[in-house]
Amino acid sequence: MKFTGDPDGIEALKRMREERKDYLKYLVTEVRTNFDHTTSFKDKDVSYKIVMDPQTGTLDVQKK
Numbered sequence: 001m002k003f004t005g006d007p008d009g010i011e012a013l014k015r016m017r018e019e020r021k022d023y024l025k026y027l028v029t030e031v032r033t034n035f036d037h038t039t040s041f042k043d044k045d046v047s048y049k050i051v052m053d054p055q056t057g058t059l060d061v062q063k064k
Helices: 007-019 021-033
Strands: 003-005 038-043 046-052 059-063
Touching (some): 003 007, 007 021, 007 046, 021 038, 021 046
Parallel strands (some): 003 059
Antiparallel strands (some): 046 059
16 A cells, blocks of 8 residues: 655654554545545644545545
8 A cells, every 4th residue: 555645644644553553444444445535534633635546546645
């Protein structure tokens, strides 16, 4: 799984991998199974959106 997009959002996901691994797994499952292939999360009062490209599996992290 490859993350692209906003560097701050990607760093937040890396921290999440260390601190809240279950929540990161939830987000990845959510983005894969959601009909529009998107999900959102918040880190330090900044909202991010993850968008999955279903053909490549790439996850694009964007600020909301």
